[in-house]
Amino acid sequence: MDMQVAKKKLGLKERYAVMTRGLDWKPSYQKMEDIYPYIAYEGIKIHDWDKWEDPFRLTMDAYWKYQSEKERKLYSVLDAYVQSNGHLNVTDARYLNTVKLFVSGISPLEYVAHRGFTHAGRQFPGAGPRVACLMQALDEIRHAQTQVHAISNYNKYYNGMHDFHHAHDRVWFLSVPKSFFDDAITAGPFEFMVAIGFSFEYVLTNLLFVPFVSGAAYNGDMGTMTFGFSAQSDEARHMTLGLEVIKFILQQDPANVPIVQRWIDKWTWRGYRVLTLVAMMMDYMLPKRTMSWKEAWEIYFEQNGGALFKDLARYGIKMPDCTAQIALEKDHLSHQAWSTFYNYAAASNFHTWMPDEDEMAWLSAKYPNSFDKLYRPRYEFWREQAAKGNRFYNKTLPMLCQTCQIPLVFTEPGDPTKICYREVDYKAEKYHFCSDPCKKIFEDEPEKYVQAWLPVHQIYQGNCFPEGTDPTAPGFDPLAAVLKYYNLEHGRDNLDFDVSEDKKNFEAWRGQATKNV
Amino acid sequence: MSTVFIALQTNEDTRQIIEAIVQDNPHAVVNEQPAMVKIDAEGKLVVRRESIEELIGRPYDLQELQVHLITMSGNLDQDDDAMTLYWNA
Numbered sequence: 001m002d003m004q005v006a007k008k009k010l011g012l013k014e015r016y017a018v019m020t021r022g023l024d025w026k027p028s029y030q031k032m033e034d035i036y037p038y039i040a041y042e043g044i045k046i047h048d049w050d051k052w053e054d055p056f057r058l059t060m061d062a063y064w065k066y067q068s069e070k071e072r073k074l075y076s077v078l079d080a081y082v083q084s085n086g087h088l089n090v091t092d093a094r095y096l097n098t099v100k101l102f103v104s105g106i107s108p109l110e111y112v113a114h115r116g117f118t119h120a121g122r123q124f125p126g127a128g129p130r131v132a133c134l135m136q137a138l139d140e141i142r143h144a145q146t147q148v149h150a151i152s153n154y155n156k157y158y159n160g161m162h163d164f165h166h167a168h169d170r171v172w173f174l175s176v177p178k179s180f181f182d183d184a185i186t187a188g189p190f191e192f193m194v195a196i197g198f199s200f201e202y203v204l205t206n207l208l209f210v211p212f213v214s215g216a217a218y219n220g221d222m223g224t225m226t227f228g229f230s231a232q233s234d235e236a237r238h239m240t241l242g243l244e245v246i247k248f249i250l251q252q253d254p255a256n257v258p259i260v261q262r263w264i265d266k267w268t269w270r271g272y273r274v275l276t277l278v279a280m281m282m283d284y285m286l287p288k289r290t291m292s293w294k295e296a297w298e299i300y301f302e303q304n305g306g307a308l309f310k311d312l313a314r315y316g317i318k319m320p321d322c323t324a325q326i327a328l329e330k331d332h333l334s335h336q337a338w339s340t341f342y343n344y345a346a347a348s349n350f351h352t353w354m355p356d357e358d359e360m361a362w363l364s365a366k367y368p369n370s371f372d373k374l375y376r377p378r379y380e381f382w383r384e385q386a387a388k389g390n391r392f393y394n395k396t397l398p399m400l401c402q403t404c405q406i407p408l409v410f411t412e413p414g415d416p417t418k419i420c421y422r423e424v425d426y427k428a429e430k431y432h433f434c435s436d437p438c439k440k441i442f443e444d445e446p447e448k449y450v451q452a453w454l455p456v457h458q459i460y461q462g463n464c465f466p467e468g469t470d471p472t473a474p475g476f477d478p479l480a481a482v483l484k485y486y487n488l489e490h491g492r493d494n495l496d497f498d499v500s501e502d503k504k505n506f507e508a509w510r511g512q513a514t515k516n517v
Numbered sequence: 518m519s520t521v522f523i524a525l526q527t528n529e530d531t532r533q534i535i536e537a538i539v540q541d542n543p544h545a546v547v548n549e550q551p552a553m554v555k556i557d558a559e560g561k562l563v564v565r566r567e568s569i570e571e572l573i574g575r576p577y578d579l580q581e582l583q584v585h586l587i588t589m590s591g592n593l594d595q596d597d598d599a600m601t602l603y604w605n606a
Contacts, residue, residue, distance in 0.1 A: 013596055066580065066583045069584055070584055210587065217551045217553075232588065239590075243592065247592075307591075
């Protein structure tokens with residue numbers, strides 16, 4: 001009779017060592033610099049790649065096991081959600097606009113992150129970081145796919161999501177998140193890891209995913225909550241790796257410190273500017289609010305980021321200077337962003353609206369230093385105008401920042417009544433910026449940022465009309481032509497929420513869901 | 518001392534995990550938010566395998582925690598017996 005003798009299993013540390021070390025080899029007939037062509041030019045010095053350690057000590061076997069469990073959970077919840085017409089249980093149809101923003105602004109970035117980590121993993125000569133990049137690349141494509149699957153259920157009923165990827169590559173404000181990631185993947189592999197792995201994942205994603213997912217749950221959106229949580233369980237790992245990659249680079253050589261500091265300064269600001277969209281989502285787009293943007297910033301950046309930079313001080317890393325400006329903006333950011341989108345509702349793939357009285361009271365309470373004085377009067381005026389049939393739709397194209405690509409709508413640090421403009425002359429051309437940090441980023445790498453694809457410039461150059469458009473034809477309507485190019489339908493995908501088909505349909509369907517018709 | 522934290526989904530699997538964390542970290546503060554539980558602790562937070570096993574009555578692999586994690590903060594050290602979050606400064 002065969003006796004089954006249980007073999008002693010390897011411990012976590014041993015398993016990690018066996019499955020992430022010694023997988024590489026010294027090339028004999030090719031030069032290292034030919035195989036890894038991007039590893040030296042950024043100036044980062046690595047002496048011992050084996051010092052890289054994933055603190056979770058995750059190996060591929062465990063990775064597949066837990067990821068498949070996450071997928072099973074996700075898709076069974078999604079099935080249940082769809083089968084029970086779960087979309088009719090969200091607080092109100094305004095909420096759906098956060099989902100539109102997410103699928104057109106964020107999900108395509110997940111796919112680009114997948115490509116970025118695949119590329120970075122290929123470029124690193126160490127087996128440990130290659131394995132970590134492989135897992136993260138798989139996570140990111142999983143996020144893109146699960147988000148598209150989950151949100152496709154909303155696309156069956158609501159407008160604006162039908163061609164999200166097409167929109168991502170074209171719609172004016174979506175160039176903000178798109179150019180952020182394009183900037184990162186066109187950097188060297190080390191800068192990419194600092195930009196995405198550290199600044200975005202560790203320092204900033206708490207501000208994106210935690211309020212978004214918790215907000216989705218609070219607003220009855222089980223579909224988004226579920227894909228959000230499923231992705232977030234990976235993000236927790238990415239954050240930890242982001243911190244690890246920074247410590248690894250800093251420990252390898254003191255000469256790396258100033259390079260990394262410049263990247264942290266740059267990418268903290270770049271990421272913060274993208275989070276403008278999250279700020280207005282939290283303060284305006286969630287019918288039931290979880291916390292204000294300002295509160296989230298204080299908890300997740302000022303407290304948590306503060307602890308992080310205190311910890312990194314022993315390597316000579318300091319808190320980015322731009323955080324002083326961010327602190328001045330936290331009373332204003334979401335209001336200035338929402339005002340802008342309210343203005344440009346005719347050119348967007350989602351609806352905007354004016355907050356009601358209760359929401360105004362909430363905003364006053366959360367922003368006692370700014371809301372009643374600066375933003376409430378503006379909203380009351382717009383609301384009055386809308387009631388008289390003059391809902392304002394701004395059709396003048398704004399000046400864009402060459403770096404972050406956001407229209408120049410932010411105010412001077414310390415003076416919220418004056419718009420901030422900065423400019424630089426470079427090779428006989430003038431470039432515009434929303435702020436000092438964006439201007440500095442340009443000045444450090446002008447040859448990169450002069451290539452920016454700025455939607456407003458592109459529209460004026462005639463590059464954003466459908467093929468065969470004749471802009472010289474009598475009665476030519478440029479906005480109508482641009483919307484066609486975006487594949488958005490005027491009157492259906494854009495304009496105020498109050499006049500939207502989404503609002504009308506949601507009310508009718510919710511009515512049907514609660515009584516026999 | 519800076520604060521570390523871990524946030525887990527609110528569900529039947531994490532109920533006892535959170536209980537174990539609170540037992541092992543008397544200085545931890547539990548913060549219930551929509552659909553999630555955030556646990557803050559000054560300086561250091563330890564999640565122990567044995568404490569969880571005691572409460573759930575079966576062997577537990579700390580890597581299973583991955584399925585329920587939402588976010589965390591601090592330096593991490595994980596082995597078979599414990600998962601530790603800490604700040605050095």
